[in-house]
Amino acid sequence: MESTIFLQRLRSKTANSHQLIEQNSASQLLISKGVTIAQYAHYLKSMYGFVYGFEKIVFPILKHHPLLQLNDRKKSHFIQADLAMLNQTAAQPYVSDVLFSTHYQTASAALGGMYVLEGSTLGGQIISKHLSTVLGTTVSGKTTYLSAYARQTGTMWKSFLQLLCEAGASNNNEDEIIDSAVNTFSLLNNCLSEYSYKLAENEN
Numbered sequence: 473m474e475s476t477i478f479l480q481r482l483r484s485k486t487a488n489s490h491q492l493i494e495q496n497s498a499s500q501l502l503i504s505k506g507v508t509i510a511q512y513a514h515y516l517k518s519m520y521g522f523v524y525g526f527e528k529i530v531f532p533i534l535k536h537h538p539l540l541q542l543n544d545r546k547k548s549h550f551i552q553a554d555l556a557m558l559n560q561t562a563a564q565p566y567v568s569d570v571l572f573s574t575h576y577q578t579a580s581a582a583l584g585g586m587y588v589l590e591g592s593t594l595g596g597q598i599i600s601k602h603l604s605t606v607l608g609t610t611v612s613g614k615t616t617y618l619s620a621y622a623r624q625t626g627t628m629w630k631s632f633l634q635l636l637c638e639a640g641a642s643n644n645n646e647d648e649i650i651d652s653a654v655n656t657f658s659l660l661n662n663c664l665s666e667y668s669y670k671l672a673e674n675e676n
Contacts, residue, residue, distance in 0.1 A: 475637035478640055481646070486650070491658065499515075500662070509558065512607070515557060516546060516562075518664045523548045525574060527547075529573055531546070534583070537635065554615065568627045573654075575659065576652070581649075581651075581652040582652075583636055583649050583652070584649040584650065584654075584656060586653025587656075588657055593625050596618035597618070
């Protein structure tokens with residue numbers, strides 16, 4: 473019962489921030505009927521810096537949670553592989569290490585950030601199907617990041633939520649987890665917007 477209340481609070485408190493990132497121009501292009509391969513690659517490059525940096529700086533904070541299966545939850549290498557298949561390379565990580573060390577100083581803050589990244593795997597399945605429908609064989613084998621867990625997506629998500637609830641309850645840090653999740657949505661939204669702007673500048 474307590475875990476249900478916590479998850480309800482978490483979803484409620486992050487709803488507005490979640491909506492903002494869904495409305496980001498990079499996100500909107502990805503789910504449009506007119507999405508192009510170039511726009512898809514653009515999105516992958518936008519995400520790479522944050523995902524890579526989070527795994528590099530924040531994952532080690534959670535190494536004492538072996539049940540999280542952190543190695544199985546790494547996804548930055550999928551972005552690199554997809555971009556390679558698209559004949560492009562992942563840009564040098566443009567998100568500074570300081571951002572992660574500043575915003576994720578505790579295990580609870582790290583879990584709040586993971587809530588956002590792990591939750592994105594649910595939408596990734598939908599986006600992957602959309603890209604396959606719109607772009608056909610041109611994206612075949614090039615959406616490994618979006619479909620990272622494939623048929624195990626639901627199982628991985630449920631196992632993460634269980635551990636999240638247990639960590640929040642055992643350490644009485646539910647508020648810190650929620651605040652970090654809200655913050656992570658905002659950080660990701662800023663990263664997508666700023667990098668999209670930089671790419672647009674370079675393309676002009």
